[in-house]
Amino acid sequence: MIYSSTLSAVVSALAAECIDNTSKQKWQQLYQSGELRPCGQTVSPEDRMTADCWVFARLHHGLKPRHWHALVAKFSTHKGRKVEAIGKLVPLVATPAGPLFLYKAVTTWAIPALKGADGKRSTKDLLILPAPFYDMNTWESEGRPEQTRRRWRLGIHKVLNEMVGEALVEAETILCSEGVLVGEAA
Structure with missing residues (x-):
């Protein structure tokens, strides 16, 4: 048992491939990360990385492609x-909106605007879209009413959120069968 929830397992596994294993300064070497387990033991960083990589592989193999892509688009770093x-999800969403609108709606769902991204916080390793990309007025050229565009965007985001919900349910089934969730027996 390693993870406290399905979401924490998914996020940790998706972040594992972006973890920097380069040399650290002395104070960074002294810091011991690790998640407390129910009995008070900690999981070593090496064991946690191994588990994250293993969970990544199990979920990638065990989930339907649309579920995997939804989780990666929403939670991957x-x-x-x-x-x-994002490119794999776009053709899976049915909508009356045009292709440009659909593409931008899916992209902004997966990469939401960040507060403070205008220089007040470190964004070196984050995927950030230019501010005009979030302007729905640029998402289609036919001049549809704002109410229509909002309804389309809401519908697209609803479908994507449902995919993430389904993916997390399936991921929980996989993780429970492997016995890596706290409180779950194998």
């Missing part, structure tokens, strides 16, 4: 995988 997942 790997820029390339996130962009690829």
Whole structure:
């Protein structure tokens, strides 16, 4: 038992491939990360990395492609995988909106605008879109009413959120069968 919830397992596994294993300064070497287990023991960073990589592989193999892509688009910190997942999700969403609108709606769902991203926080390793990308007025050229565009965006985001919900349910089934969730027996 390693993870406290399905979401923490998914986020940790998706972040594992972006963890920097380079040399650290002395104060960084002294810091011991690790998540407390129910009996008070900690999981070593090496064991946690191994578990994260293993969970990544199990979920990638065990989930339907649309579920995997939804999780990667929403939670991954790997820029390339996130962009690829967005591209795989776009054709899966049925909407009366045009292709540009759909693409931008999916992209802004996966990469939401960040507060403070205008220089007040470190964004070196984050995938950030230019501010005009979030302007719905640029998402289609036919001049539809704002109410229509909001309804389309809401519908697209609803479908994507449902995919994430389904994916987390399936991921929980996989993780429970492997016995890596706290409080779950194998």
